[in-house]
Amino acid sequence: MSSKKPTENPQDTQQPNGFSRRTFIQGVGVGSGAAGALLTPSEAEAALGDVVGPGAVSMTLKINGRNHTLEAEPRVTLLDALRNRLDMTGAKKVCDRATCGACTVMVDGEAVYACTMLAIEAQGREIRTIEGLSANDPVPRSFVKNDAQQCGFCTPGFVMACQSFLEHNPNPSQADVEAGLSGNICRCGTYVGVRMAALDAAKEVKGERRGY
Amino acid sequence: MATKYDWPSAADRSVIGSRFARLDGPDKATGRAKYAYDRNPEGLLVGRLVTSPHANARITKIDASGAEKMKGVRGVVLIQDIGDEVQWVGAEIAAIAADTEEIARDAVTKFKVEYEVLTHLVKEQDLDKAGNRVAPGQEKDEGDPAKALAEADVTHEGFYGVETITHCCLEPHGNTVHWKGEKDITVWASTQAVGRIGADLAKNLSADPSLPKVSPSDIHVITPVMGGGFGSKFNIDSWGIAAAKLSRMTGRPVKIMLDRDEELKVAGGRPSYYGKVKVGAKKDGTLTVFDVESWSTSGVGRGGNPALPYVVVPPNQRIRHVNVATNTGPARAWRAPRHPQCAVITHGALTDLAAKLDIDPIEFFKKNADLTQSPDVYRTELDKAAELIDWKAKYHKPGEGSGHMRRGLGVSIHTWGGRPHDSECRVIIEPDGAVSAELGSQDLGSGTRTVIAMVLAESVGLPVSRVNVKIGDSKYPPSGASGGSTTVGGVSSSTRRAAVNAVEKLKANVAEDLGASSPDEIEAKGGFLQLKSNPKKRIEWAKACRKLGTETISEMGSQPDRDGGKLADSGVGGVQVADVSVDMETGIIKMNKMVAVQDCGLIIDLKLAESQVYGAMIMGICSALWEERVYDQMTGDYLNADMEFYKLAGVGDIGELVVHMMTGVYDDRGVIGLGEPPAISPMAAISNAVFNAIGARVSTVPLTPDRVLAALDKKGGMA
Numbered sequence: 001m002s003s004k005k006p007t008e009n010p011q012d013t014q015q016p017n018g019f020s021r022r023t024f025i026q027g028v029g030v031g032s033g034a035a036g037a038l039l040t041p042s043e044a045e046a047a048l049g050d051v052v053g054p055g056a057v058s059m060t061l062k063i064n065g066r067n068h069t070l071e072a073e074p075r076v077t078l079l080d081a082l083r084n085r086l087d088m089t090g091a092k093k094v095c096d097r098a099t100c101g102a103c104t105v106m107v108d109g110e111a112v113y114a115c116t117m118l119a120i121e122a123q124g125r126e127i128r129t130i131e132g133l134s135a136n137d138p139v140p141r142s143f144v145k146n147d148a149q150q151c152g153f154c155t156p157g158f159v160m161a162c163q164s165f166l167e168h169n170p171n172p173s174q175a176d177v178e179a180g181l182s183g184n185i186c187r188c189g190t191y192v193g194v195r196m197a198a199l200d201a202a203k204e205v206k207g208e209r210r211g212y
Numbered sequence: 213m214a215t216k217y218d219w220p221s222a223a224d225r226s227v228i229g230s231r232f233a234r235l236d237g238p239d240k241a242t243g244r245a246k247y248a249y250d251r252n253p254e255g256l257l258v259g260r261l262v263t264s265p266h267a268n269a270r271i272t273k274i275d276a277s278g279a280e281k282m283k284g285v286r287g288v289v290l291i292q293d294i295g296d297e298v299q300w301v302g303a304e305i306a307a308i309a310a311d312t313e314e315i316a317r318d319a320v321t322k323f324k325v326e327y328e329v330l331t332h333l334v335k336e337q338d339l340d341k342a343g344n345r346v347a348p349g350q351e352k353d354e355g356d357p358a359k360a361l362a363e364a365d366v367t368h369e370g371f372y373g374v375e376t377i378t379h380c381c382l383e384p385h386g387n388t389v390h391w392k393g394e395k396d397i398t399v400w401a402s403t404q405a406v407g408r409i410g411a412d413l414a415k416n417l418s419a420d421p422s423l424p425k426v427s428p429s430d431i432h433v434i435t436p437v438m439g440g441g442f443g444s445k446f447n448i449d450s451w452g453i454a455a456a457k458l459s460r461m462t463g464r465p466v467k468i469m470l471d472r473d474e475e476l477k478v479a480g481g482r483p484s485y486y487g488k489v490k491v492g493a494k495k496d497g498t499l500t501v502f503d504v505e506s507w508s509t510s511g512v513g514r515g516g517n518p519a520l521p522y523v524v525v526p527p528n529q530r531i532r533h534v535n536v537a538t539n540t541g542p543a544r545a546w547r548a549p550r551h552p553q554c555a556v557i558t559h560g561a562l563t564d565l566a567a568k569l570d571i572d573p574i575e576f577f578k579k580n581a582d583l584t585q586s587p588d589v590y591r592t593e594l595d596k597a598a599e600l601i602d603w604k605a606k607y608h609k610p611g612e613g614s615g616h617m618r619r620g621l622g623v624s625i626h627t628w629g630g631r632p633h634d635s636e637c638r639v640i641i642e643p644d645g646a647v648s649a650e651l652g653s654q655d656l657g658s659g660t661r662t663v664i665a666m667v668l669a670e671s672v673g674l675p676v677s678r679v680n681v682k683i684g685d686s687k688y689p690p691s692g693a694s695g696g697s698t699t700v701g702g703v704s705s706s707t708r709r710a711a712v713n714a715v716e717k718l719k720a721n722v723a724e725d726l727g728a729s730s731p732d733e734i735e736a737k738g739g740f741l742q743l744k745s746n747p748k749k750r751i752e753w754a755k756a757c758r759k760l761g762t763e764t765i766s767e768m769g770s771q772p773d774r775d776g777g778k779l780a781d782s783g784v785g786g787v788q789v790a791d792v793s794v795d796m797e798t799g800i801i802k803m804n805k806m807v808a809v810q811d812c813g814l815i816i817d818l819k820l821a822e823s824q825v826y827g828a829m830i831m832g833i834c835s836a837l838w839e840e841r842v843y844d845q846m847t848g849d850y851l852n853a854d855m856e857f858y859k860l861a862g863v864g865d866i867g868e869l870v871v872h873m874m875t876g877v878y879d880d881r882g883v884i885g886l887g888e889p890p891a892i893s894p895m896a897a898i899s900n901a902v903f904n905a906i907g908a909r910v911s912t913v914p915l916t917p918d919r920v921l922a923a924l925d926k927k928g929g930m931a
Contacts, residue, residue, distance in 0.1 A: 073314055075314065076314065080313060080314075083250070083252075084252070084258075084312070084313060087252050088243075089243070089246065089247075089249075089250035089252070090242070090243020090244070091243070092247075092249070092382070092383070092439070093249065093469075094382045094383075094384075094472065094855070095472050095854065095855040096471070096472060097472075097854065097855075097856070099854070099855040099856050100382070100855050102382060129243070130242060130243035131242075131243060133242055133243075134242060135238035135239075135241065135242050139241075140238065140241035140242050141241075143237070143241040144233050144234070144237035144238055144241050145233060147233065147234060147237070147819055147820065147823045148241075149234070149237060149240050149241060149657070150440075150656075150657030150658065150659075150823060150827055151382065151383070151437070151438065151439045151440040151656060151657030152236070152240030152241075152245055152437060152439070152657060153247065153381075153382040153383045153439030153440060154382050155240050155241050155243075156240075156241070156242070156243035159241055159242075159243075175864075177863070178862075178863050178864030179864060181862075181863045182862045182863060182864050183862075184862070184863070185382075185855065185860050185862060186382075186830075186863075187380060187381065187382045187440050187442075187831075187860065188440060188657050188827045188831075189826060189827030189828065189829065189830025189831045189834075189861075190823070190826075190827060190830075191826075191830055191861070191862075191863040191866050192826045192830075192866070192869055193823065193826070194863055195863060
């Protein structure tokens with residue numbers, strides 16, 4: 001029922017592991033709840049072959065160019081997989097519901113809130129995390145130089161959001177930066193530095209190859 | 213009296229006062245810095261809390277069996293027991309440790325608690341509805357306020373308030389705790405008080421006779437970095453004690469970090485303040501009287517005395533303050549406790565009074581600067597702030613203007629102490645030339661680590677890159693908790709003294725080689741030990757250190773030190789002005805610009821000092837425009853314990869910010885703390901700017917669109 005070809009709606013794209021958001025919802029929906037009500041019994045039956053879990057399953061995530069295999073329940077978010085299974089603790093857990101951006105990573109070249117993507121959904125995709133950047137890369141270096149951080153807990157998310165933003169917007173104005181980084185929240189109040197860091201880093205990120 | 217420890221004069225400083233990037237910046241900006249939340253020691257269990265859904269209830273039954281028998285659940289501890297009362301939503305009842313976070317969360321849903329629900333009060337805005345929850349607070353009379361009000365040429369009466377806000381630390385409160393042996397506990401703590409956590413935990417554990425007795429020195433506290441505290445992270449708290457007990461029970465490390473809703477419900481809270489104010493002045497603008505009936509809530513506990521009237525203190529005063537006990541999360545200290553709220557109440561009333569007098573508020577504050585503790589400081593800073601925001605060109609009388617976007621300016625002034633806390637520092641010089649400072653202090657993001665390195669580098673005559681700073685660990689000499697802007701003075705003083713003492717030893721070691729009859733003839737500068745009288749006669753630092761052979765120099769420095777001169781001080785002033793635009797149709801406020809003028813004595817790192825002020829202004833913009841804790845009286849529940857509806861500013865919401873540090877002017881006073889002062893004035897300045905823009909007082913902060921429109925309605929619409 002799901003096409004092997006990419007569709008217009010990326011949410012319906014079949015993933016290499018045979019899992020898609022559509023089949024997940026169907027699996028969850030069988031027999032109960034609002035989602036279940038949307039399915040005919042035959043549709044639900046057809047979906048059963050794709051159901052994984054609820055126990056831990058093995059999955060492989062390609063992070064910063066390297067494959068990592070882990071065991072986790074299908075309900076585990078990409079953020080929890082990174083932090084709790086792989087000890088990649090750069091992405092932070094703050095709001096855990098796609099408000100604050102502290103968990104920002106890049107998936108297939110786009111900034112993503114890792115708290116709101118299931119780890120199992122991220123299989124077969126190019127995941128880039130803060131661990132893939134070094135202090136000599138333009139964005140982290142500009143954050144340090146412009147003191148775009150205080151306690152630093154929002155910083156890795158901000159750096160990744162900024163990295164993604166600049167890869168898509170090589171010549172931003174301050175207004176562009178303010179719109180482009182509006183999905184991240186800092187509590188210490190480092191936005192003056194963040195604005196300067198983003199504009200500063202833009203000069204260096206420009207022309208860099210996208211992705212790995 | 214001059215001492216050998218005194219700060220070098222401006223001409224002799226090579227590091228202090230410069231703009232140095234924070235030392236832990238690269239680790240933070242690449243995600244390498246390890247916070248308490250990031251600790252995953254071998255065998256880690258994850259703990260979650262069972263919390264109260266009721267605002268006021270007595271626990272009648274606890275059934276942990278459903279949780280305990282779950283596969284993967286390793287331990288359960290009670291924080292409250294049957295018969296105990298829980299007095300706010302989110303109050304901690306039990307903690308469960310499990311193999312994974314997912315199992316721990318499932319286990320919480322299987323943990324059953326039954327309650328006898330009691331009556332609650334969660335809203336204190338309307339004092340008439342507070343009934344027997346009102347407890348008397350400060351009562352103060354100065355002069356003859358009634359007579360002064362009667363005799364004033366102009367009087368004004370108004371209501372001003374500030375809602376409770378919550379700290380919302382991005383790294384929530386919590387710890388990773390490993391109780392390894394009888395007397396061996398490691399706590400990776402998200403704390404502002406590395407030196408206090410051990411004693412706090414030991415004291416709390418000693419209340420449980422079933423546990424082995426531990427002393428503070430048996431507890432190793434590690435906090436190299438922490439993700440925000442703002443006054444709310446001084447104690448081990450129930451979840452830290454529970455993590456220790458669970459670790460003891462299981463023999464494994466246990467991490468309990470609060471969920472976001474828990475963080476907002478129980479781990480933060482700056483008291484609300486409301487005041488009905490009467491003020492009076494002479495025709496020339498001289499303030500003669502301040503009369504206030506104020507109230508506040510700190511949760512079920514008692515709050516302190518208000519700081520009213522704030523900074524501008526007329527001879528006649530009447531203060532009547534009461535505390536309202538509400539079933540809300542308990543208050544915690546917030547940057548400059550009471551000051552921001554009392555600035556809104558006082559300076560709001562004074563700005564409205566100035567309008568009645570037809571006096572420009574900047575002129576009004578200058579006129580009344582004699583009623584402050586530092587008239588000249590405030591006059592100078594008011595002038596500077598006015599200049600930087602182009603006040604004279606942009607100011608208009610309140611409400612003047614046309615169209616649906618109205619622009620306005622507002623001002624506020626503030627003060628804070630910021631005395632140095634007690635601090636001990638050990639400076640070690642090793643034969644290989646390595647130099648380090650060790651302090652049991654902590655860096656909250658304020659730049660403490662960097663400041664210590666700069667003081668050390670300056671004092672030993674080396675670049676910052678050649679010195680080491682070891683902090684955030686309880687095994688180092690004790691330093692005070694980081695609260696009340698006391699850290700920078702404390703650690704700068706102790707580091708300076710230890711470094712001077714250590715270098716003195718090194719000088720003595722090379723005096724003979726340099727042909728000096730006493731170490732006093734030698735100075736450490738530019739990487740050399742050299743004769744003051746003849747700098748060409750010198751020895752390179754590393755070579756001098758090699759002469760130590762197998763000896764290591766280890767010297768202490770203390771703050772306070774009665775014989776060590778005065779390296780730090782307290783008491784600062786500051787002025788902030790705001791320029792806002794208000795949409796008269798939607799009530800939405802836009803920040804155009806804000807200026808902060810701030811003195812804080814001798815500044816060690818100008819870059820990080822400015823960052824502190826920018827940060828304080830941005831936090832202040834958040835609380836001025838959006839932040840408020842919202843409770844529902846019907847259910848007693850906390851409605852916005854998340855980050856969608858507990859709103860904070862984003863990068864595009866802050867406008868242009870200008871920081872002007874009064875560098876050079878007050879250097880002789882020594883180092884003074886900066887964490888609190890600039891966090892005080894933003895709400896008052898912005899509130900006053902909105903008044904200037906729309907010609908109506910929005911009585912309560914945050915200045916949300918509904919409140920702006922209500923104030924406009926009351927005034928009679930847009931006219």
